[in-house]
Amino acid sequence: MKEPKRPREKLAENDDLIKRSMRARSRDMSEASLGIEERSMKIIESEIGAHGYSTLEWNTVRRVIHATADFDFAIPDKNRIIFSTNAIDMAFEAFKKRRCIVVDVDMVLSGINKKSVAKIGTRVISNISNHELIKVSKSENKTRSALAMRFSSQEIDGGIVAIGNAPTALYEVINMIREGAVRPSLVIGIPVGFVSASESKLELSKTNAEFITNIGRKGGSPVASSIINALMLLYINRNKIV
Numbered sequence: 001m002k003e004p005k006r007p008r009e010k011l012a013e014n015d016d017l018i019k020r021s022m023r024a025r026s027r028d029m030s031e032a033s034l035g036i037e038e039r040s041m042k043i044i045e046s047e048i049g050a051h052g053y054s055t056l057e058w059n060t061v062r063r064v065i066h067a068t069a070d071f072d073f074a075i076p077d078k079n080r081i082i083f084s085t086n087a088i089d090m091a092f093e094a095f096k097k098r099r100c101i102v103v104d105v106d107m108v109l110s111g112i113n114k115k116s117v118a119k120i121g122t123r124v125i126s127n128i129s130n131h132e133l134i135k136v137s138k139s140e141n142k143t144r145s146a147l148a149m150r151f152s153s154q155e156i157d158g159g160i161v162a163i164g165n166a167p168t169a170l171y172e173v174i175n176m177i178r179e180g181a182v183r184p185s186l187v188i189g190i191p192v193g194f195v196s197a198s199e200s201k202l203e204l205s206k207t208n209a210e211f212i213t214n215i216g217r218k219g220g221s222p223v224a225s226s227i228i229n230a231l232m233l234l235y236i237n238r239n240k241i242v
Contacts (some may be wrong), residue, residue: 001149003173005239013184016113021079022201024068025058031036035067035213037058037066038202040066041066042063042134042203043060044065044066044071045062047071047081048065048071048074051074051113051119053074053083053093056088056234057083059230059234060081060083060088060212060227060230060231060234061073061074062074062228062230062232063079063227063229063230064081064223064226066226067222067223067225067226068220068222068223068226069235070218072218073214073218073223077215078215078216078217079214079215079216079219080214081212081213081214082107082191082205082210082211082214082215083211083214084205084209084210084211084212085210086209086210087210087211087212088231088234090185090210091160091185091186091231092231092234092235092238093185094122094158094159094160094185095120095122095231095232095235097158098120098121098122098156099122099125099158099159099160099185099240100122100123100125100156100159100160101122101123101125101156101158101159101160101161101162101228102124102125102126102149102152102155102159102160102161102162102210103122103123103124103125103126103161103162103163103164103224103225104126104128104145104148104149104162104163104164104165104166104170104191104224105126105128105145105164105165105221106126106129107164107165107221108162108163108164108221108224108225108228109124109126109225110225111198111221111222111224111225111226111229112124112225112228112229113115113229113232113233116229116233116236117232118228118241119232119236119241120232120236120241123155125152125155126146126148127147127148127151127152128144128148130148130151131206132151133147133148134217139211143166143168145165145168145172146166146168146171146172147165147220148169149161149169149172149173149176150172150176153176153181153182156173156176156182156184157183157184158183158184158185159184159185160184160185160186160187160188161173161184161186161187161188161189162188162224162225162227162228162229163187163188163189163190163191163224164188164190164191164219164220164221164222164223164224164225165191165192165220165221165224166191167191167193167195167197167199167200167231168196169191170187170189170191170200170201170203170204171196171200173187173189173204174200174203174204174207177207177208177209178207183209184209184210184211185210186209186211186212187204187207187209187211187212187213188212188213188224188227188228189204189210189211189213190212190213190214190220190222190223190227191199191219192217192218192219193217194217194221196201197216197217197219198217199217201213201214201216201219212227218238
């Protein structure tokens with residue numbers, strides 16, 4: 001027979017339930033969904049062990065692992081995510097100024113948390129399906145994803161770029177930075193693929209831009225959107241935005 005819970009134990013349990021309920025409401029989640037997420041994060045923590053990231057960096061990387069179930073994004077000599085010195089600070093500064101987030105494809109756009117975007121008061125821009133861009137792409141034989149970066153140059157300047165699909169888009173942003181055409185607050189360059197994905201990430205790390213990238217071929221739209229979501233959530237929690 002189980003012993004009845006003591007008053008203090010009941011109060012602690014009730015307090016935990018209230019806090020969980022408040023966290024769920026603030027994230028626009030059911031308590032069941034929040035519970036699954038919390039359990040998942042604990043599993044990630046238990047399996048990864050020592051990782052060498054700062055607290056804010058780890059919160060970002062952990063959300064990528066949660067989205068992909070791929071621990072390689074935290075492991076050196078595999079596909080480890082890399083942060084430039086001021087990457088997260090510059091993301092927060094861009095959020096504070098309500099700068100735009102420019103993405104390379106609609107799949108990244110669809111994975112970004114719209115409630116967090118609204119709380120911060122920013123906008124997410126995807127020009128990949130712009131009709132004028134499609135015409136230019138055909139006439140000039142250039143990829144739509146690369147042209148989308150040129151079409152978004154005004155929003156990129158001072159904003160955040162998140163590239164999860166197209167190395168050509170990342171190369172175009174790198175060229176724009178080196179030309180002095182734009183100065184983004186942060187470039188999240190994490191395209192996936194076998195052609196130019198690894199090389200474009202290496203080139204990004206050689207620029208003077210603040211960046212979040214990774215080693216190797218892995219990446220993708222879910223990775224890019226989960227990084228944005230993690231940064232937004234960190235900013236919202238830090239500034240107690242409701």
